[in-house]
Amino acid sequence: MNHRERVLRGDIASEHLVQLFDETESRVEGVASFLHRGWLAGAPLLVVARPIHWTLTSARLQALGCPVSVTIAEGRLVVLDAATTMASFLRNGQPDAGLFHEHVGAIVRRLSQLGRVNVYGEMVDILAEQGAMDAAHDLEMLWNHLAAEESFTLLCGYSSAHFGDLRDAEALHRICRAHSRVESHPGDLLGTWLLNGRHSHYHVEQ
Numbered sequence: 001m002n003h004r005e006r007v008l009r010g011d012i013a014s015e016h017l018v019q020l021f022d023e024t025e026s027r028v029e030g031v032a033s034f035l036h037r038g039w040l041a042g043a044p045l046l047v048v049a050r051p052i053h054w055t056l057t058s059a060r061l062q063a064l065g066c067p068v069s070v071t072i073a074e075g076r077l078v079v080l081d082a083a084t085t086m087a088s089f090l091r092n093g094q095p096d097a098g099l100f101h102e103h104v105g106a107i108v109r110r111l112s113q114l115g116r117v118n119v120y121g122e123m124v125d126i127l128a129e130q131g132a133m134d135a136a137h138d139l140e141m142l143w144n145h146l147a148a149e150e151s152f153t154l155l156c157g158y159s160s161a162h163f164g165d166l167r168d169a170e171a172l173h174r175i176c177r178a179h180s181r182v183e184s185h186p187g188d189l190l191g192t193w194l195l196n197g198r199h200s201h202y203h204v205e206q
Contacts, residue, residue, distance in 0.1 A: 014147035020191030032060035038118030133171035
């Protein structure tokens with residue numbers, strides 16, 4: 001059974017989404033909307049992001065009606081720094097499975113006791129920015145292993161610019177195949193081109 005069948009049809013009904021963003025503004029809007037939908041549904045939320053992105057996203061999330069500080073105080077929203085969190089499980093630049101499950105998996109399991117978790121992460125985006133595409137793919141696969149054990153919806157956000165070079169086409173293809181759904185908003189022209197122009201079989205958000 002392949003990854004997509006396991007995620008969508010297995011006993012643990014997790015979703016692993018990836019979205020390409022051209023600009024910070026589109027990332028903030030997309031991530032805030034994703035988290036807001038989870039909050040409205042009563043889902044616990046986990047954010048693993050760069051501090052600057054979280055500052056902007058939390059302001060947008062607050063404007064949408066989610067009381068961010070209250071939700072954090074209630075333990076229904078956990079916010080982690082992406083670089084610091086990733087440093088806890090990287091060894092020689094590569095994700096360590098045991099440490100990932102010890103540090104990240106433990107938080108997901110704890111939040112899962114409150115319901116199906118909505119997770120936004122950009123640790124893989126940092127790796128892609130560094131050109132560490134193999135490590136980014138390996139981290140995506142660790143998320144898939146966790147998705148087979150816990151039920152959650154994970155949105156991975158990448159900058160489209162990391163894949164603008166033709167030499168990165170194969171890396172993008174591998175990363176997309178590690179997900180159950182691939183998206184880019186039509187306003188993100190580079191992301192849309194990368195997914196439609198190069199890989200027409202991938203879904204692009206309408």
